Amino acid sequence: MVFDQATLDKGPLGSALGSGYAVNREGLKWTRDLKKEIQAGIVKCSSTMKGLATEIGVPPENLEETVQKWNSDMEAGRDSLFGRPLRAQGKGTYIYDAPELSAAIEKGPYYAIEMFPILVNTQGGPKKNVKAQVLDAFNQPIPRLYCAGELGSMWGPIYQGACNIGEAMIFGRIAGRAASSEKSWD
Ligand SMILES: Cc1cc2nc3c(=O)[nH]c(=O)nc-3n(C[C@H](O)[C@H](O)[C@H](O)COP(=O)(O)OP(=O)(O)OC[C@H]3O[C@@H](n4cnc5c(N)ncnc54)[C@H](O)[C@@H]3O)c2cc1C
Numbered sequence: 001m002v003f004d005q006a007t008l009d010k011g012p013l014g015s016a017l018g019s020g021y022a023v024n025r026e027g028l029k030w031t032r033d034l035k036k037e038i039q040a041g042i043v044k045c046s047s048t049m050k051g052l053a054t055e056i057g058v059p060p061e062n063l064e065e066t067v068q069k070w071n072s073d074m075e076a077g078r079d080s081l082f083g084r085p086l087r088a089q090g091k092g093t094y095i096y097d098a099p100e101l102s103a104a105i106e107k108g109p110y111y112a113i114e115m116f117p118i119l120v121n122t123q124g125g126p127k128k129n130v131k132a133q134v135l136d137a138f139n140q141p142i143p144r145l146y147c148a149g150e151l152g153s154m155w156g157p158i159y160q161g162a163c164n165i166g167e168a169m170i171f172g173r174i175a176g177r178a179a180s181s182e183k184s185w186d
Contacts, residue, residue, distance in 0.1 A: 125152030
């Protein structure tokens, strides 16, 4: 993720929300100006885009071209590469209610941070009802199809400690009971 000083000035990059050893046991918190993170090498920073490219090990012309494309997309109000929403629709669903999800990258210093999946859970998957029946796109149960556990978990975007196992056991029982009471095809 690449962003500029104007974006950083708008709000903190990280939040106190989260789980894991560093947050829970070591009391680590994101600094507002990212000084600590830059010092630790987690966040890269440079006054120029070229310098940032060197910091993150990519060809400067590629980064410059990508940022230019991104900025012209911002001006046009459309992410032509990935079609991501640029503004939040309705009330924010996560931590902040900021309407802006994206911004042009215009004025240094520039920052970059490597993004990769770190969550311990994948809460996505099919939608299910209270009977553990998997629902189709019209919210109708798909006959004889059940799910339980992390696949299509009922939990939202925030990981809830000690809840997945409980859910897996509860919906496992519900799904198992319902599946075993289906009429045999034979
Ligand atoms: C580090 C960590 C900490 C966690 N802490 C907690 C906690 O404190 N409390 C809590 O409630 N939850 C916690 N969870 C979440 C919880 O462990 C999981 O949500 C839960 O185990 C999911 O159970 P599941 O049966 O749905 O899936 P899984 O346990 O992932 O089981 C899926 C199984 O399917 C098998 N499989 C995959 N593909 C195939 C295939 N093609 N053919 C055959 N088998 C296949 C896999 O090998 C696996 O055995 C934690 C998870 C992690 C990773």
